[in-house]
Amino acid sequence: MTRAILLTGGAGFIGSNFVHMLAEQRPDWLCVNLDALTYAGNMQNLAMVEGSTQHRFIHGDICKTEDVERALDACGDLPISVVHMAAESHVDRSIISGLPFVQTNVLGTQVLLDACRARGIERFVHVSTDEVYGSLGSEGFFTEDTPLAPNSPYSASKAASDMLVRAAFHTHGFPVLTTRCSNNYGPWQFPEKLVPLMLANAREDKPLPVYGDGMQVRDWLYVEDHCEAILAVLERGELGEVYNIGGHNEYPNIEIVKTILAAMGKPESLITYVTDRPGHDRRYAIDASKIDATLGWRPRWTFEQALPATIEWYASQVEWLQGLRTGAYRDYYAQQYGSDSEG
Ligand code: NAD
Numbered sequence: 525m526t527r528a529i530l531l532t533g534g535a536g537f538i539g540s541n542f543v544h545m546l547a548e549q550r551p552d553w554l555c556v557n558l559d560a561l562t563y564a565g566n567m568q569n570l571a572m573v574e575g576s577t578q579h580r581f582i583h584g585d586i587c588k589t590e591d592v593e594r595a596l597d598a599c600g601d602l603p604i605s606v607v608h609m610a611a612e613s614h615v616d617r618s619i620i621s622g623l624p625f626v627q628t629n630v631l632g633t634q635v636l637l638d639a640c641r642a643r644g645i646e647r648f649v650h651v652s653t654d655e656v657y658g659s660l661g662s663e664g665f666f667t668e669d670t671p672l673a674p675n676s677p678y679s680a681s682k683a684a685s686d687m688l689v690r691a692a693f694h695t696h697g698f699p700v701l702t703t704r705c706s707n708n709y710g711p712w713q714f715p716e717k718l719v720p721l722m723l724a725n726a727r728e729d730k731p732l733p734v735y736g737d738g739m740q741v742r743d744w745l746y747v748e749d750h751c752e753a754i755l756a757v758l759e760r761g762e763l764g765e766v767y768n769i770g771g772h773n774e775y776p777n778i779e780i781v782k783t784i785l786a787a788m789g790k791p792e793s794l795i796t797y798v799t800d801r802p803g804h805d806r807r808y809a810i811d812a813s814k815i816d817a818t819l820g821w822r823p824r825w826t827f828e829q830a831l832p833a834t835i836e837w838y839a840s841q842v843e844w845l846q847g848l849r850t851g852a853y854r855d856y857y858a859q860q861y862g863s864d865s866e867g
């Protein structure tokens with residue numbers, strides 16, 4: 525092994541896709557995966573790397589210094605870089621209760637920064653979100669210079685973490701880079717988010733809940749493209765910089781839902797308009813020209829290729845999806861690893 529990546533949140537949606545990408549594209553890197561296995565973490569997402577010497581799982585919480593130190597120890601003598609993805613990530617949950625978001629996204633990020641600074645690491649990539657910029661009207665795009673104006677407890681906690689990361693760079697010269705990406709879709713996404721929820725409900729002929737008028741616009745990016753962008757920032761980004769990531773791929777929610785129904789041969793009568801999300805951001809759209817011009821990253825997948833591929837993937841993973849819907853996925857870790865904290 526030539527270097528170690530301490531990945532936080534690697535049992536979640538984007539994290540597990542990142543683990544798979546590293547296994548394929550950087551087989552000489554050790555991936556130490558620190559994850560608390562909240563409701564969003566699922567060891568089944570990592571079944572493909574079970575037993576691999578290239579992947580080491582540490583069951584722990586980024587809010588606890590001792591857990592972060594245990595993960596750093598697992599990197600051995602290798603040079604360490606950090607990719608920080610662990611977060612409470614779902615806007616609707618943050619509306620019900622903001623505290624877990626402040627705990628993990630704000631406090632946890634500071635604990636991680638401090639422990640990593642004390643250890644001495646090479647680079648720290650903070651995976652943030654375009655939601656920190658707030659909401660757009662029908663014109664314009666978020667650039668890296670757009671002022672932060674978060675609107676939900678989730679995005680406010682992410683914006684706070686961005687500020688802590690920025691402060692670590694300016695105060696301590698800590699080697700950080702920040703990414704802000706638009707909405708992802710693809711394999712292993714928890715079925716509380718729009719695309720997998722609609723796929724799961726449509727499969728069972730259940731109502732598809734569309735918030736408000738369904739005309740909110742998101743800029744959709746296939747998760748593999750996001751993972752490759754993070755890798756580009758990790759390897760070639762300039763320290764202290766922020767990089768927007770997006771696909772110039774804007775669709776209103778209702779169009780996504782209708783496309784899914786059509787692809788699955790299900791009727792539009794399943795669509796049910798429900799009460800809007802409080803404070804619902806109207807439109808996100810990313811200007812990703814900086815990462816394109818400076819690091820040569822641009823999406824490889826088109827929406828026309830990736831959405832059908834995603835629909836097909838979920839159709840082939842009925843058992844995985846059912847496990848998430850019933851909660852059975854929570855037993856997997858204990859069954860595979862007993863009560864041990866490493867696997
Ligand atoms: P996710 O909710 O699927 O996964 C989060 C992971 O973090 C889970 O495995 C969970 O167990 C773990 N975790 C939560 N709290 C933890 C803690 N205290 N200590 C250790 N692990 C903990 O999230 P995701 O959709 O994969 O998002 C990953 C990151 O990317 C987040 O930081 C999110 O803000 C950001 N992001 C997501 C999207 C998107 O569309 N999903 C877009 C842009 C940015």
Ligand code: DAU
Pocket residue numbers: 613614615616652653654655705706707708716717718719721733734735736738740741742777801808
């Ligand atoms: O933009 C990046 C962000 O994208 C990430 O930072 C977040 O972690 C991620 O959850 C996502 O946030 P959104 O709130 O945009 O994603 P969500 O899938 O929850 O919703 C997408 C859109 O669909 C949003 O306008 C709300 C709407 N929606 C969502 C659900 C779950 C519905 O209309 N019905 C639903 O049931």
